[in-house]
Amino acid sequence: MDIDESDLISELKDETRRAMAFHILVKSYQERLYWHVRKIVVNHDDTDDVLQNVFLKVWKSVENFRADSSLFTWLYRIATNEALSFINERKRKSHHLLDEGSEFLLSTLEADEYFEGDEAQMKLQKAILTLPDKQRLVFNMKYFDEMKYHEMAEILETSVGALKASYHHAVKKIEAYIEHN
Amino acid sequence: MKEKKEHNESPLSQIKRENPFGVPEAYFDTFSERWNSRIQAEERPVTRQRWLNIFKPVVGLAASFALVFFLLYVPLENFLPQIWNNYLAKHPGNTVQTAANDDNYFETLMNYQVFSSSDDLQILSTLNEVDNSMAADSLTSQQIEDYIVMNYSDWEIIRNYNQ
Structure with a gap:
């Protein structure tokens, strides 16, 4: 519209x-x-x-x-x-x-009747849930929504540099999770 | 560019980059209507509550007055006459005559009116006017008796005497 x-x-x-x-x-x-x-x-x-x-x-x-x-x-x-x-x-x-790992979110994910992804996508979602809330937010906004850093900075009221650092840390943690699980 | 290159080399690149979540059928088509119902439901109690907020202090005040009235009226109505009657039973002289329709009371009142103008002091004063040469304290019983006989009827004298 x-x-x-x-x-x-x-x-x-x-x-x-x-x-x-x-x-x-x-x-x-x-x-x-x-x-x-x-x-x-x-x-x-x-x-x-x-x-x-x-x-x-x-x-x-x-x-x-x-x-x-x-x-x-x-x-x-x-x-x-x-x-x-x-x-x-x-x-x-x-x-x-x-509990930063958000165990309750993990159990919610596993019980979600509207999850339509495959096993690899489920693993990715579980990896994302291991992140602290702020990194999780940044990763989702950048990776899935492909939002620009300056837009994210305005929404989350933080600097572009801090967001880039958060995203970088998030990606590293997720890669490590996927490799080891 | 560098970011995309990094993703292509990482384990992330082997996972489909798409949203894996779904929603119930026609969820987005009906969301607006459901939200409208919710906003109507939210606003209804607000209006009712506004009226409640206006009337609550008034109702509270009226209830307080009613409570105070009840707490004072009931004991006074039930116990005060009993206490007053007990007091009167112990002190009969303090009875206040208020029975206006009592025949005895009217009779007493009329007698009082007749003789109120004829107490001793007025009689003495009148006698002094009649005979200035006579001192009030030197009047004899006979002189007073003569004055009364001349100025009052027998009926008035008898009524006063009985009183």
Whole structure:
């Protein structure tokens, strides 16, 4: 769906046209945001919950959106924060807060009825789950979404250099995991 | 370029670089509708809660007044008359006559009105006016008796005497 972002923002700020504009926003970004969240929380149902919360948050705060960054960046930032909060909450509840390996995410992956990949892809996903949250995020955004470093830097509010270093470390760890498993 | 070269030589290059996850059928087609239902459900309680927030203090205040009234009224209504009656039983002289429809009370009231203007001091004052030469303290019983007989009827005298 081709939309002019600035037009969409002005319609979102207009109370009389907000509902229609928001419908367009959801339709335009739902898929990209879904996959971004799905790679973080792994499970489909959890992703659905998080994504609904993301749009709910956007709905409630869109009036105050100051357009310091693009709508796309703002949405990705909200989705990232919501997804990370969700898994941290899950870790806290299952007493896995200090477990960087995210055992509960691994069991979620193995039980995922919507996983359609082959064995090698399952191994890659397991390798990704061994990474710390930030490296996992960076790896997914770069490797699968092929996002530019400067876009990632804006979303994650960090430097391009730090992102490159994170990605490099992530790749090394994943290669090591694949070779040894 | 360098990155791609690195990937081609690494174990990662042997794995298909595609998203291995799937979604339920028509998930993205129905997401928008489901989200709309959710936002409507989220907004409904907010409106109800806004009204609750407005009326909660008023209802709370009214309930407090009702509670205080109940706590004071019930004991006073039930126990105070009993205490008052016990007090009156111990101190009968303090009875307050309030029975306005009582015949005795009316009669007493009328007698009071008749004789209120004829107490001793007024009689003495009148006598002094009649005879300035006579001092009030030098009046004899006979003089007072004569004055009463001249100015009041027998009925009034008898009524006063009985009183």
